[in-house]
Amino acid sequence: MNKTTLFRTTPRIVMGPGALAQLPDEVRLLKARKVLLVTDPGLVEAGVADRVRDLLDAVGIAHAVFSDVEPDPRYEIVLECLDTIRKEESDLVVALGGGSPMDIAKTAAMMARNEGPISQYFGVDLVPNPGLPTLMIPTTAGTGSEVTPIAILSDEDEKLKKGIVSGYLFPHTAILDPELTLGLPPAITAATGMDALIHAIEAFTSVNACAMTDLLAFRAMELLYDNIRTAYANGANLEARSAMMEGSLLAGMAFANAGVTAVHAFAYPIGAEFHIPHGVANTLMLPHVMRFNVLGNVPKFAEIADAFGLVVSDLDELGCAEEAVACIERLADDLRVPRRLSDFGVKDEDIERLAQGVMKVTRLLANNPRVIELQDAQEIYRAAL
Ligand SMILES: [Fe+2]
DSSP states (O other): SSSOOOOOOEEEEEEEGGGGGGHHHHHHHHHHHHHEEOOOOHHEEEEHHHHHHHHHHHHOOEEEEEEOOOOOOOHHHHEEEEEEEEHOOOOOOEEEEEEHHHHHHHHHHHTTTTOOHHHHGGGEEESSSSOOOOEEEEEESSOOOGSSSSSEEEEETTEEEEEEEEEGGSSSSSEEGGGTTTTHHHHHHHHHHHHHHHHHHHHSTTTTTTTHHHHHHHHHHHHHHHHHHHHHOOTTTTHHHHHHHHHHHHHHHHHHHOOOOHHHHHHHHHHHHHOOOOOHHHHHHHHHHEEEEEHGGGHHHHHHHHHOOOOTTTTTTHHHHHHHHHHHHHHHHHTTTTOGGGGGHHHHHHHHHHHHHTTOOOHHHTOOOOOOOOHHHHHHHHOOO
C-alpha cells in the first residue's frame, strides 16, 4: 500500500431473484411521503413500471411518474424531471431502468437541493449540497450506476458526453432483481454486459486501484466473462442473468472508487457524435486501448487472463496479457458486437477531431495506466477504423 485511498458505496444493496418485492420496505426506511418514479417509455410499455407502481399502491405509498427519459439523455431532460419533482413535491426519487433513467434521477434529485445552472456541476466534487435521497432499480446488467457517484449526460451543442461526479450522487439504496433482466434482447444483453466487463477491466488496471477495488473487479471479471455468452444466447437462464447482475454490481463498486480509464475516454467522443450506444462504443475500442495499455502494467493485464480462466502456464506475463486481449476480440465476435468504427460511418478525416475530443476527457485519462498523447489517440482510433 503506497497511498491513501477512500472506498465508498451505496449503503443499502438488496439483491436476488424477486428482490423487487422489498421495494415498499426500503421506501419506508427512507421515510418518503411521495415518490417520483423515473423510467423510460419502453419500461412503461412493457408493464414493468406498473409492477413497481402496484407495489407502492398496495401499501399506500403516494407516487408520480416521469417517463420521458431518452437514451443518451440531454441535460434538458434533467430540468423537466426536476420540474416534476417540484410540482409533485416528491421527497424520494426512484429510478427504474438502465443508465439513462438512473443518471437522470440522480442528477434531478441533486438539483432539487442545489441552485442552477446544471452546467456548473460538470466535473469532480463541485456540488455544494446533498440532494434528495434516491433508490435505484437497474433493469440491465449493466452500467453499475446504482453504486456510483457519477451521472453522464449528453451536451448536444458540444457533441460531448459530460460527467457529474460527487459523493452526493451516491444512491441511498439499490434493489437488484435479476428477474427484471430476463426479457432483455440479446444485443442489449451483449452491449450492457460488455460495458460492465469493461468497468471491471478498467477499475482493475486503473492507477487508482486499491485492495478493495481489485477484489471486486477481479470477481466481476470472472462472473461476467463466465456468464455473458450464456446470458446472450439464452436470455431466460436465470442463473446466468443473476451472475451478470452480480458482476455488474461488483464492477460498479470497483470503478466508483478506482475510476474507469481510456476505453471510456475513447468511447465518449464517438458515442456523442456518431450515436454509437455506450456499450458498443466501449467494446469496439477495448482491444485497441488494451493493447496500447498493456505496457503500462504488464502484471495486472496478465492477471486478467487468470480471471478469464485461461490456461496460460507456458506463457510469460506479456504473453498472458496478449492472450487476454485476443479473448476479448473472440468474445466481441461471439456476441456480434460491431468491431469497426467504419461500420458507424466514421471516416479517416474524422480521426483528428475525435482524438482531440479524447484529450479533453482528462478526468479518465488521469486514471489510465499508460500516458496517452494526441498522436497515440489518433493511432488507437485508426487501428479501430
Ligand atoms: Fe460504462
